[in-house]
Amino acid sequence: xxxxxxxxxxxxxxxxxxxxxxxxxxxxxxxxxxKVAGLLVCTLMxxxxxNAVDALKTCSCLLKECRVELAKCISNPSCAANVACxxxxxxxxxxxxxxxxxxxxxxxxxxxxxxxxxxxxxxxxPMKSDVGEFPIPDPSVLVQSFDMEKFNGKWFxxxxxxxxxxxxxxxxxxxxxxxxxxxxNLSWRIRTPDGGFFTRTAVQKFVQDPNQPGILYNxxxxxxxxxxxxxxxxxxxxxxxxxxxxxxxxxxxxxxxGYGGAVIYTRSSVLPQSIVPxxxxxxxxxxRDFSKFIKTDNTCGPEPPLVERLxxxxxxxxxxxxxxxxxxxxxxxxxEQTERSLFQKLAEGFNEIKQDEENFLRExxxxxxxxxxxxxxxxxxxxxxxxxxxxLRKLR
Numbered sequence: 132x133x134x135x136x137x138x139x140x141x142x143x144x145x146x147x148x149x150x151x152x153x154x155x156x157x158x159x160x161x162x163x164x165x166k167v168a169g170l171l172v173c174t175l176m177x178x179x180x181x182n183a184v185d186a187l188k189t190c191s192c193l194l195k196e197c198r199v200e201l202a203k204c205i206s207n208p209s210c211a212a213n214v215a216c217x218x219x220x221x222x223x224x225x226x227x228x229x230x231x232x233x234x235x236x237x238x239x240x241x242x243x244x245x246x247x248x249x250x251x252x253x254x255x256x257p258m259k260s261d262v263g264e265f266p267i268p269d270p271s272v273l274v275q276s277f278d279m280e281k282f283n284g285k286w287f288x289x290x291x292x293x294x295x296x297x298x299x300x301x302x303x304x305x306x307x308x309x310x311x312x313x314x315x316n317l318s319w320r321i322r323t324p325d326g327g328f329f330t331r332t333a334v335q336k337f338v339q340d341p342n343q344p345g346i347l348y349n350x351x352x353x354x355x356x357x358x359x360x361x362x363x364x365x366x367x368x369x370x371x372x373x374x375x376x377x378x379x380x381x382x383x384x385x386x387x388x389g390y391g392g393a394v395i396y397t398r399s400s401v402l403p404q405s406i407v408p409x410x411x412x413x414x415x416x417x418x419r420d421f422s423k424f425i426k427t428d429n430t431c432g433p434e435p436p437l438v439e440r441l442x443x444x445x446x447x448x449x450x451x452x453x454x455x456x457x458x459x460x461x462x463x464x465x466x467e468q469t470e471r472s473l474f475q476k477l478a479e480g481f482n483e484i485k486q487d488e489e490n491f492l493r494e495x496x497x498x499x500x501x502x503x504x505x506x507x508x509x510x511x512x513x514x515x516x517x518x519x520x521x522x523l524r525k526l527r
Contacts, residue, residue, distance in 0.1 A: 265391025
């Protein structure tokens with residue numbers, strides 16, 4: 132949180148608007164309250180790209196089927212921070228990637244419980260469809276033989292394609308075979324805004340395709356029923372520092388079908404330059420440019436001292452304050468030029484919001500009205516469930 136005047140002014144304006152909305156709701160009839168409450172909740176919680184009917188259906192499902200999980204989320208600091216972080220992703224070009232990074236930073240059991248209810252168990256949130264960004268490779272470009280036993284031991288991911296999934300620091304993966312499966316104990320670091328980090332771990336188990344040894348499947352997982360398929364494009368394992376395995380992968384879960392990426396596993400913590408020609412050729416076979424891959428940092432050094440991290444945070448805060456002051460000065464200049472005050476703009480904007488809400492409700496179809504009418508929550512129930520905090524949840 133940045134302590135500057137523009138932040139507090141913005142917060143105060145938002146509080147005033149919310150107070151007016153709350154007052155307006157309390158003074159309205161019960162049926163009108165239901166409509167407005169449904170509209171507000173859906174506006175804040177549901178994916179903006181969803182059409183009106185789907186958005187309202189999602190909202191109705193969340194409030195009816197996942198109320199306990201949602202209440203736990205709002206009252207949990209990490210989950211609530213995740214909620215706030217997700218709101219910064221709205222309408223960004225990298226919206227999905229931003230949402231995933233929020234999950235990386237604030238993931239905990241409460242977030243997992245809410246996702247399990249909303250996405251898997253009650254299926255309130257529709258699955259993100261496969262757009263073909265990571266197609267299944269042609270079998271001819273895969274290695275024709277692969278011995279899983281040679282995957283045993285410690286490997287580093289030294290280069291990755293997808294910045295969202297593949298380019299973390301200190302990616303050290305320890306593999307062994309067990310009952311015909313390849314078991315990976317995975318660890319990686321998540322950077323924090325203050326320059327520190329924390330370590331994530333996971334265990335994944337793979338079985339080899341009996342007919343295509345270059346394909347490894349990680350299926351039958353409980354959480355979000357995720358499935359990852361690994362396609363080995365190239366490898367060289369001779370117990371030397373230049374050993375490598377080039378893995379292209381694609382996957383699906385209850386929320387997203389068709390995510391993917393590619394990583395280079397090496398015995399060395401730094402990508403050996405001698406293997407780059409082989410990697411370039413393999414990447415081309417699946418329509419990728421290896422020069423676009425991101426080198427990772429596997430020095431795995433200690434966390435910077437707290438004082439250093441605080442200094443970095445303060446420096447970044449100062450830069451942000453300067454930028455915001457410049458923006459404010461620019462806005463003031465615009466206001467002077469147009470002879471309209473900021474508060475006049477806010478008043479006009481709020482009037483537009485009220486008018487838009489009235490127009491929205493007036494133009495709802497019968498199906499949409501029926502969905503809103505099914506939200507049988509009294510004002511006291513909503514206030515008891517969420518306190519004075521509106522749910523700002525948006526799932527990735």
